[in-house]
Amino acid sequence: MPAGCRCLLAGLIAWTLALSIAASAPARAADAAFAQFIASLWPEAQAAGVSRATFERETAGLEPDYKLPDLALPGRPSTGAGGQAEFVQVPAAYVKEATIARLAAEGQRLMQKYKAPLDRIEAMFGVPAPVVLAIWGRETDFGRYTSPHDALKVLATQAYAGRRKDQYRTEFILALKMLNDGDVSRKDFRASWAGATGLTQFLPSDYVKHGVDLDGTGHADIWHSVPDALASAAKQLADKGWQPGVRWAYEVLAPVNADCTMGVPEFKQPIGEWIRARYAPVRRLSATEVAQPASLLQPEGTYGPAFLTTANYFVIKQYNFSDLYVLFVGHLSDRMTDPSPFRTPWSASSQLKTKSVEAMQKHLARLGLYSDKIDGKAGMQTRAALGAYQKSAGLKVDCWPSEAVLNAMNAGR
Structure with a gap:
């Protein structure tokens, strides 16, 4: 090779190396x-009862995962809730009939297989078998789905760079305590992008507050023990x-x-007051049921099914803050004992993008x-406020966030 070419090649290599070093410098920093x-975080971990040996072992080589959603990184737009299905899918796509029917059939089989622990669970906590089975079915497809992430890496990343740093700082410390106490091995400690883990998807704080050792092994094993996972959910x-x-x-x-x-x-x-206002239940209700207080839920505004929701609706919603999640779990639990789908079908509605909402x-x-x-999520409050706007603007009142209504808002500014 001529000397001039060798010099040129060496220069190119040096230039490329310099670029590589410069590009990696921010990452290393x-x-x-x-x-x-x-x-x-060691003082906090120590105060929580984590040994120095556990802390060193579990954090050695720990690296952040900046591909996770819901992070607040400089120079990068917030990714929100990672396109959670509960908030971006229309009801018909989320509460899909084929999925509900498949899981309901499996739930019926599991109701018999785990009858004894499910009976104990209902006696202890008052939660019926179909409800806890429906949560298991929704969260991990009755254990068929394995969470893709290392839980400690997720929690550490969210604590360092997430939009809810303080919450995840606590979750990270509790995760170390769980590893320290032998509640779970690092290998089995898999999680969603948000840090939920186990058959019924608990954050570490949920595990600490609500974990139940139903089978008496000494640890609430929500990763392998179905009785423990279902009892913990209940x-x-x-x-x-x-x-x-x-x-x-x-x-x-x-x-x-x-x-x-x-x-x-x-x-x-x-x-009873809703019935007098011509909201007709699709099934016969007892006198006790008619006296229960309830609020109105119309997930697709004036389109699709309508529901009167009880206090227990909002209890399930604390498990996952989404109307569609509660509808899925509630309907799946019903279908384990009654094959009837919703009387009113979902409409062929489209869902606005998060930024538009x-x-x-x-x-x-x-x-x-x-x-x-x-937050870009078209929940109960957003739909009701939208309906109030439609009334004031002389538009059709359907409480459904559509492109047409958004255009009307933009035109009226």
Whole structure:
């Protein structure tokens, strides 16, 4: 090779190497800062009862995962809730009939297989077998789904760079304590991107508060023991206010002139009052049920099924803060004993993108119609506020966030 070419090649190699070093410098600096952050947590871990040996072993070589959603990284737009299905899918896609039917059939089989522990669980916590089985089915497909992430890495990353740092700092310390106490091995400690782990998907704080050792092994094993996982789910519901003998919700046929702006948890009245207002239950109710207080839920606004939701609806919602999640779990639990689908089918609605819903919420907030979180999730409060806007603007009142309504808002600014 001529000398000039060799010099040129050497220069190119040196230039490429310099670029590589420069590009990796921020990453190394970030990782060094991450390592320093983890090391700074030792006093908190020690105070929680974590040994120095456990801390050193479990944090050695621990690196952040910046591909996780819900992070707040400089120069990178927030990824929100990672496109959670509960918040981006239309009801028909999330509460999919084929999936419900498959899981219900499996749930019936499991109800017999685990009859003895399920009977104990209901006696202890008042939560029926179909409900805890439905949570297991929704969360991990009855154990067929394995969480993809190392739990400690997820929790450490969220504590360091997440949008909810303080919450995850606590979760990370509790995870170290679980490893320290032998509740779970690092190999089995797999989690979702948000840090939920086990057959019934608990955060470490949930495990500490609600974990149940039903089979008497000395540890609440929500990763391998079905009785422990189901009992822990039942205890979590009971601790959050589950009322024994009360259904999660009742499907009703709404009147044509139904006011969808009433669909907020704060507006509740006895089911008998809803019936007098021509909200017709699709099944016969007892006198006790008719006297129960309930609020209106119309997940697709004036389209699709309507429900009267009880206190237990909102207890399940504390397990996962999504109306579609509760509908899935509640309906799946019903289908284990009754094969009937919802009487009213879902409509062929489309779902606005998160940013569009967020823009809609901001506009509603400016008008004084909405005071909840600006989060891009079209929940009960957003739908009711939207209906109030539609009333004031002389639009069709359907409480459903559509492109047409967003365009009307933009045109009216």
